[in-house]
Every structure is written in structure tokens, then in C-alpha cells.
Amino acid sequence: MLLVSSLTPSTRAWALESAARTVGNDEVLDLDSLATDCDDVLEDITAALSVTGAQFTSVDLIAGVRSLREVAALVHAWEAYAARERRALVWVRGSVPHLIADLLALQALTDLAATSPTATTLHRRLAGVSAAVRSGDIEWLLGTPAQPDAIERAGLEVAAAAGAKVAIRGVLVAPIPRKKDGWPKDIRQAARSAYDQAVMDLHPVAVARSRAGTAPAFPEPAVEAAESSTIVDARGDRVFTLTLPGLSASADDQTVVDRVQVGTWSSDPAYPTTHVVVHFAGHTVRWEVDAILRRCRAIDAVVADDTIAVTFVPVAEQWPNTDEQSEGER
């Protein structure tokens, strides 16, 4: 199944054309249409809560309900369509990285409640979709206008998707402004430069642009875009690195170190650390660390372009003696 989204409405047609060429199927399923039965409920909720005077709370609730609806629609799309049509095209109006992040977060929550029968059923269904995401059975194609700020934003979306281990089939850039259409030279050059930069910055994610009124296909299967490693340095500290293509993209003057937050998190109270968390541009990536780092605590984070490096030191209480520490490292 190929999820298709676009940063702007004007790029939708190009993205869908490219997606249709990519999978050889031009029948598009709209994710929103799968949950239309609930639209009236959502409208009721929105109308009701918008008059409370508690705007912050109502926004939380509405965003939450919308997200639940989209996650449910994605599960439905996977179970009802993709199982029999592997080339299914699904149009997603919103952000695919956000959608997948919500799917994974909801799955994590059902982990916590897995002893109840209803949560077990829900967890199984969510796990089926997230497994399809991880295996590449669900891929994503993103369309963006040929405009520098938009391409930068596309880079951040790619970084978030890579952090969620989404298989990114490609980034389609809409036609670059042409001289014969009256576009000024500086705009044309800026668009071309942004495209060329994206091709390099987003590697190994495929980036292609529409030419001569035709959107290209992305024939190659998606590759795993994010890379992680854990090494032990000369001082004995453990250094975790994570590279997310597009992370350093910025549509403003801020440097990457000013825009990226790095932290650690634990989903298991028995260990100090189970995940490294990277927050940027409204996206949150939770990356599960190697077993050797679970009994360690992070002390430092460094950001360089698309790569973050987090230094860990062992937590003494978690390593009762040297022998066990050595054993844990094996």
C-alpha cells in the first residue's frame, strides 16, 4: 500500500500522478472517506466545545479525536483494501509522519493495557499495521512544490518519517518555475538550487521532479533511510548515533542545534533508558536503543547536520559488578 500526501493542495495532482505511475494503479482511496460516518459526531463535538471558553482544552480534544479517526481509517484501509490489493493508493490529507507517530503511540498505550480483552484486540490490529509500516508493505510518497521553504519542510517530514521507520518511496517535487511562464530568474534559480540540495540532503531517499508536464515514477523500493549505531569510545563511554535524512533542513535562520531537542525516555521502569527521543518542528521521534544502553544514562547530546550523538554512562545500580557489566556488553 502506498500512502500519498502533499504539502500543498496544488501539488496533490502531481503526487497522485507519480504514485499511480509508481504502483501501476490509478485508483485512489481517500483516507478521510473511510471515516465519514463519524464526521457528524466530530462536528457536534467541535461545535459544542468551541463555546466553552476553554479553547486550549477543546483543541486538545478535537485534535485527539481527529487523530483517533485517522488512525482507525488507516487500520481499516490496510485490513479492507491492502490485503487484497497490494498496489492500493491511499491519499492522506494530513501529515503521514504524524499519522504514523500517533499509530505507534496508540500501540504503545495498548501495550500498557494489554491484559484487557478489548485492548488485546486493539493492540493486535494496530500491531498488524505498524508491522506493515516497518516491513515496507506500507510505503509513503510525498509531494512538495518547487519552493525552497516547502522543500525544507519536506525534509523535516522525511526526517520524522525515517525516525518512525516508515519506508519512504520518494519525494516528488512539482515542476520548477519556468522562464517562459514569466517567472523571475532569482525564483527559478532558488527553486532549482533547493531541489538539487534536497537530492543530496535526503539521500538515500529518492527525490525527483516533474518535467515536461509529467510526474515521474519511483520504480525502486524504499530503502531504510535512518541509520543508528552504538559504539564504545576510548574512555569507555557508550555513544549512540542516529542519522535522520532531512533533520538539518530549516526554513528559518535557526541552526539545527537551536531547533532540535534530544532526550531519553523509558517505557520500562526497570531500566533508565529504553528510547532516545528527538523532537523537532512539531515531530517527535522515539528510537529504541540497543540493549546495552538500557542500563545506562545519557549525559550529553551533540547535533551535527542530520546526525545526533548521545553519550551514555553506565548506571552503577544497574551494573552490580564488573563481571556482569562485561557480560552485558557481550
Next chain:
Amino acid sequence: MNEEMERPPWWLSQSGSDDASDPTDPGSSSTAGGGFADMWSLLGTFGNVAGEWLAASGAGEHAEHGDPSEHPECMVCKVLVGVQTVAQPSGAPTTATPLARTRWLSVRDA
């Protein structure tokens, strides 16, 4: 930096609210059914609750309520508690441990 505000913060996907899924209240929402039936029935409950709540003229009082679990008489608080307990059905044995908060690090340039 205040990027948390760029997207409406939601307890499911925002790191700043990791502890929001803390299942401290058994909840009052209906969770009958299985799998996604839970969510849809929850949405249905929202609709009913919204109607009831509109009928009750005291809705504006919710603006002064801090912790939703402390105001079971407030329809809005009931809805919020329902959202927070979607993964912890009413009556189900509570095995969950409150999620830890993200421990943020100081980030420096290479």
C-alpha cells in the same frame, strides 16, 4: 523554543505530555466492544455527552476546572477522562505503570 505549540498538543504523540496517559482514574466512558469498536463507541459517547452537555446550562464552569478527574459532575471533564482512559477500559485490571517523562539533554553543536 516552543515547538510543542506548533501542533495542537495531544497526549498520544507529543513528547511533552508523556505522562498524560497516566491511567490514574478508572474512567467513566463506555468501552464496550472490541478493538476499534472501542474508539467508535467512544466517539458515539462523545456525541451523546456533547448533547447532554449543551442541554446543561452550567457548561461554562468547566473553564475553572484543573484536574478533570476531580470533577466527575462536569460533562467536559468526563469526556477528557474518557479520552485518557481509552487504552485502559473501565473495570480492567490496572497493570500499567505511569509513563516516565522524557529527560531532555542539553544539546550542543559538534
